[in-house]
Amino acid sequence: MTVAQQKPFTATVLGLPRVGPRRELKRAIEAYWAGKIDAGRLHAVARDLRQAQFADMRAAGLDSIPVGTFSYYDHMLDTAELLGALPPRVAGITDPLDRYFAAARGTDTVEPLEMTKWFDTNYHYLVPEIGPETAFSLHPEKLLAEVEEALELGVPARPVVIGPLTFLKLAKATGGPALARLIELLPLYRELLRRLAVAGAEWVQIDEPVLVTDLTAAEIDLLQVTYEELAEATERPAILVATYFGQPDAALAALARTGIEGVALDFTSGVDVAAVAAVPALTGKLVVAGVVDGRNVWRTDLDRAVATLGSLLGSAGHVAVSSSCSLLHVPYTLAGETRLDERLRSWLAFGAEKVTEIRLLATGLREGAEAIDAELTAVREALASRKSDPRLNDPGVRARLAALGPDAARRAPAEQRRELQRDRLRLPALPTTTIGSYPQTSAIRLARAALRKGEIDQAEYVRRMRAEIAEVITLQEELGLDVLVHGEPERNDMVQYFAEHLEGFAATEHGWVQSYGTRCVRPPILFGDVARREPMTVDWIGYAQSLTDKPVKGMLTGPVTILAWSFVRDDQPLSESARQVALAIRDETVDLESAGIRIIQVDEPALRELLPLRAAEQPGYLEWSVLSFRLATSGVSDATQIHTHLCYSEFGEVIEAIAGLDADVTSIEAARSRMEVLDDLNASGFDLGVGPGVYDIHSPRVPSVEEITTSLRAALKAIPAERLWVNPDCGLKTRGRTEVEASLRNMVAAAAAVR
Ligand code: GLN
Ligand code: ZN
Numbered sequence: 001m002t003v004a005q006q007k008p009f010t011a012t013v014l015g016l017p018r019v020g021p022r023r024e025l026k027r028a029i030e031a032y033w034a035g036k037i038d039a040g041r042l043h044a045v046a047r048d049l050r051q052a053q054f055a056d057m058r059a060a061g062l063d064s065i066p067v068g069t070f071s072y073y074d075h076m077l078d079t080a081e082l083l084g085a086l087p088p089r090v091a092g093i094t095d096p097l098d099r100y101f102a103a104a105r106g107t108d109t110v111e112p113l114e115m116t117k118w119f120d121t122n123y124h125y126l127v128p129e130i131g132p133e134t135a136f137s138l139h140p141e142k143l144l145a146e147v148e149e150a151l152e153l154g155v156p157a158r159p160v161v162i163g164p165l166t167f168l169k170l171a172k173a174t175g176g177p178a179l180a181r182l183i184e185l186l187p188l189y190r191e192l193l194r195r196l197a198v199a200g201a202e203w204v205q206i207d208e209p210v211l212v213t214d215l216t217a218a219e220i221d222l223l224q225v226t227y228e229e230l231a232e233a234t235e236r237p238a239i240l241v242a243t244y245f246g247q248p249d250a251a252l253a254a255l256a257r258t259g260i261e262g263v264a265l266d267f268t269s270g271v272d273v274a275a276v277a278a279v280p281a282l283t284g285k286l287v288v289a290g291v292v293d294g295r296n297v298w299r300t301d302l303d304r305a306v307a308t309l310g311s312l313l314g315s316a317g318h319v320a321v322s323s324s325c326s327l328l329h330v331p332y333t334l335a336g337e338t339r340l341d342e343r344l345r346s347w348l349a350f351g352a353e354k355v356t357e358i359r360l361l362a363t364g365l366r367e368g369a370e371a372i373d374a375e376l377t378a379v380r381e382a383l384a385s386r387k388s389d390p391r392l393n394d395p396g397v398r399a400r401l402a403a404l405g406p407d408a409a410r411r412a413p414a415e416q417r418r419e420l421q422r423d424r425l426r427l428p429a430l431p432t433t434t435i436g437s438y439p440q441t442s443a444i445r446l447a448r449a450a451l452r453k454g455e456i457d458q459a460e461y462v463r464r465m466r467a468e469i470a471e472v473i474t475l476q477e478e479l480g481l482d483v484l485v486h487g488e489p490e491r492n493d494m495v496q497y498f499a500e501h502l503e504g505f506a507a508t509e510h511g512w513v514q515s516y517g518t519r520c521v522r523p524p525i526l527f528g529d530v531a532r533r534e535p536m537t538v539d540w541i542g543y544a545q546s547l548t549d550k551p552v553k554g555m556l557t558g559p560v561t562i563l564a565w566s567f568v569r570d571d572q573p574l575s576e577s578a579r580q581v582a583l584a585i586r587d588e589t590v591d592l593e594s595a596g597i598r599i600i601q602v603d604e605p606a607l608r609e610l611l612p613l614r615a616a617e618q619p620g621y622l623e624w625s626v627l628s629f630r631l632a633t634s635g636v637s638d639a640t641q642i643h644t645h646l647c648y649s650e651f652g653e654v655i656e657a658i659a660g661l662d663a664d665v666t667s668i669e670a671a672r673s674r675m676e677v678l679d680d681l682n683a684s685g686f687d688l689g690v691g692p693g694v695y696d697i698h699s700p701r702v703p704s705v706e707e708i709t710t711s712l713r714a715a716l717k718a719i720p721a722e723r724l725w726v727n728p729d730c731g732l733k734t735r736g737r738t739e740v741e742a743s744l745r746n747m748v749a750a751a752a753a754v755r
Helices: 024-033 039-059 075-082 096-105 141-152 164-170 178-199 217-232 250-256 273-277 280-284 302-312 342-346 351-367 369-388 395-403 414-425 442-452 458-479 494-501 538-546 559-564 574-594 615-633 652-661 676-683 705-718 737-754
Strands: 065-067 115-117 124-126 157-162 203-207 238-242 262-266 286-292 318-323 502-506 513-516 519-521 525-532 553-557 599-603 641-646 665-668 689-692
Touching: 024 039, 039 065, 039 141, 039 351, 065 141, 075 096, 075 124, 075 141, 075 157, 075 164, 124 513, 141 157, 141 178, 157 178, 164 178, 164 217, 178 203, 178 217, 217 238, 217 250, 238 286, 250 262, 250 280, 262 318, 273 302, 286 302, 286 351, 302 318, 302 351, 302 369, 318 351, 342 369, 351 369, 395 525, 395 574, 414 641, 442 458, 458 538, 458 737, 494 502, 494 553, 494 559, 502 574, 525 574, 538 574, 553 574, 559 574, 559 615, 574 599, 574 615, 599 615, 615 641, 615 652, 652 665, 652 676, 676 689, 676 705, 705 737
Parallel strands: 065 157, 157 203, 203 238, 238 262, 262 286, 286 318, 553 599, 599 641, 641 665, 665 689
Antiparallel strands: 115 124, 502 525, 513 519
16 A cells, blocks of 8 residues: 555544543542452443444545544654654563553552643643663554454544654653654654555554744744655555644644645634645645634634635645544533523534534535534524523623723732731741642442432531541641631532532533543533622631631632633633632632631632743733632732642743732742752742742652651742741642651651751
């Protein structure tokens, strides 16, 4: 088979979700970890899921189906395995599956790879480590097996791999720049292409999402050389290079100059037809047009998509219709959702519905828009009903926001606040506290499940949660912590909790999306104007405060994080939605204060995550995100102490914004970066209270008093004692009771020793 024989396709998606429509894969993997099923059973579950999915995709009318986006944990980890780049510390583990999971989640003796956010999504990938000891080698067995499995079933399989530039740029390199290793990878990719061609693949999709980030001219040259070289191979499938999450700009022209056969572009986030038309070299290629948003849940405006596709026809050799990115980021289907109201439901499209849209658009492209007239009309009606729905326009909320002057987001100078708070709180030096959540015990989970199934009523549920709160308060008093928390037992997921209590959000029943590994989340859908019906947390936190004389820290989630972990409105700027959420949180802080709460923490762990991929767009984002936090936290008196909490390391690009938040105290993940973040904070002019996490809660290990003391002494080199707080580096909800108790006991002892 030679490259020239390949036929362009017309309808596809860039990748498929893998946890299973009912999280079957998650359950099977966890059962495997627990030793309840063996590898054979796990592989069988996986195979059944893939095959059912292939059948669904074919039945829905896709004529090219991505294969290889399936994963037991993460596709970057799969790529590391494919390229022989698993870290040497797992090499001794002989069972391939156990070796893979060891790299993903560690063992008693082996540290896992680091995990970080996949571009600006809430999906986390494992960061490959590349060092002098990495000797790349090709291990295509998993991918080839999946391709063969699909082809045998008659599936028009298009293998998908992460491209060499993206793989290297996202890896953590030691002993020299990652991209210097490109030369070693190219022969492997060429060999892989050959093997895929031999297996019978007509197309291969090579994902290069880094092309939508800022690249240097040298990197763009490397890109061109890479794809020229890969295209030169004669025995290979046709190459589709996929970009998503933004606009590839200059990288697109460089790519188009090479001999590859196609590019996939994300028309839902920045790429417009003019940008494509400006690249004459695309006239001979297949453009896979991502006109259906792969990472949000709104029904596609088919008229607009038809127009985009139509104008592409003149600029591309062929046009195929696609999702803008992998469907990994959206729930499987609307079909099982029974609790969404009919109107809202008619505005939505999850994975399965998106595939239908893609097929329709491909039909429209082939046969003319008349062929899909009925569907176009139906979508028009749904979109009109969305536009005119009163829930999208709450005049009360809009008027309140319009009336807020600049003072609404400003508090008295920090020094003045510090004095008022000192007198009111009378805390010891180096006050000890925690980040908010305590272990979500099985009693808590059982109570929640019982409430959902109607086995207990709300009153009984409240009674059980209060019992949990009382226990956590007793524990903290016994441990001798200075600032207590209620432990968040009522929040199974903090964003979901607030969304359930706010007007404008809807929850799904089965809308699970993989966050990392077997961890799935059910992001709420923000569809309308946000309003707070009644206090959301005051009863719980007020109850906790009634049990103790020590200050109980009220616990809220900030506007940016609520938005980052939800599906958001696409009919108004995110900054506007953020102001609405901020107003609701602000009302809550005021109510907490009235209920006698003297310290309120507003968590913004996702501040870094929403940072735009392009440097040029970052200042604008930081401005509105910081303002929304300040709007949320400036309604209370100056004697009320505002805390915030940030985590997920790599604060570099947002470090200046942290000072801008103007929180009296910021707790920040620092244990893993060995307090380096403190020097960065100082350099940015930050001079407020700070609680660098003194131990890493992500590991079940109990830190010793000496270790924490060392951490604290290191922190004291950067931060004067008057401003230093002592706390773990994140919430404790995923940990066990006994280890939490032991760790906190050591933390309190370390603080006492250092005092
Ligand atoms: N207050 C939250 C908790 O302790 C913060 C969660 C987070 O940082 N992701 O769980
Ligand atoms: Zn955290």
